Amino acid sequence: MDIEVLESIENRIRFVVSKATPELVNSLRRTLLSDIPKMAIDKVEFHLGPIMDDQGKEYESVTPLFDEIIAHRIGLVPVPTDLQLFCYRDECNCDGEGCPSCTIMYSLHKMGPCTVYSGDMEALGAPELKVKDELIPIVELNDSQAVLIYAIAELGTAQRHAKWQVANGVGYKYYPLIEIDQDRVDSSDDYVKACPRGVFALEDGKLISFDPLACTLCKACVENFENSAITLSCDDTRFIFEFETDGSMNAKDALVTSLEIMAASFDEFREQVSDLDSKK
Ligand SMILES: [Zn+2]
Known part of the structure; x- marks a missing residue:
């Protein structure tokens, strides 16, 4: 699991978790919510x-x-x-x-x-x-x-x-993958206006995904057009994660503490499982 911090101010943090699974990021969410002392x-x-x-x-x-x-x-x-x-x-x-x-x-x-x-x-x-x-x-x-x-x-x-409870507003979303088929972009289709999150922009008359991480996979850019040039999918090994703290500790410390708690829990679980194996 890799973590790349996108934005971090004292009590708030937003980061991309990669090489992960939905189960793993959900464990991180639950640890942040209930296990940090x-x-x-x-x-x-x-x-x-x-x-x-x-x-x-x-x-x-x-x-x-x-x-x-x-x-x-x-x-x-x-x-x-x-x-x-x-x-x-x-x-x-x-x-x-x-x-x-x-x-x-x-x-x-x-x-x-x-x-x-x-x-x-x-x-x-x-x-x-x-x-x-x-x-x-x-x-x-x-x-x-x-x-x-x-x-x-x-x-x-x-x-x-x-x-x-240290962390609040703990949430994550799948990393969006946006593909634009430039050959199918019709000048009468206004993708820029259709997207409520401002993901698309026109650069020298060409449609680009200007802010792909803002995408919530709402599909407004696909469903509002008969023959959309956009293909949306999500990467289930990468997640955009964010949370804030109540101020008792800063967000980075809360994240590091959660990861340490998870590592210790996984070690303990691994030991218990290997004990079961040796008792067979
Ligand atoms: Zn004491």
Whole structure:
């Protein structure tokens, strides 16, 4: 399987996978969706009772939203994830008690009137782990309300809950093969206009496939003409793949991690199958 990156910006990537099969790219899709570990907030503690500010003003620790809704919203905030720094909490040397190797503690202390945003969350003892997307609204407070919240993030995968899902909008299509029979191109047939994806163009009066990778194989260039000069087919060993991440890690890292997870799964499967052979 070869990968050629067509376009890559921080959270989004588009690439061509070649020397592959539909089963293999679908495994990559499923791995991206549910198997990449990432940090997400799993426990939230709310301070109950009055909250005082520096001037001695007293605020109520109530908000217009139920605590459960706030906890859910905080859980969905993408937490920056460096897989070199963290391990699963239940596999950690701390025996799951929670330590800097397996958890990140955030505090959220805000007094109204204001809108509380994800950017108000402070990573305790590790300012570099502050959330990147700072404008996710969490709750609105009036002038007598305040929140004091401690939240703990830990490693997980989307098999447990969607808040641990790194990649979104994961999809692929077959690589389109477009052939133009120049002898059959009739000047009265407007292939350029017929294609909704802008695949074709005229160059010096000659029809060319200007942007073949934009083709979705919709066949508008074939079915709209009685004797179309275009032949469309697809290459089932090449695929155009794209996805984006929630911001907890960049798209390239997510892709590399997925490929490593797949390689490890295939190795394990191969070993198990060879064990079966030796037991015969
Ligand atoms: Zn630990």
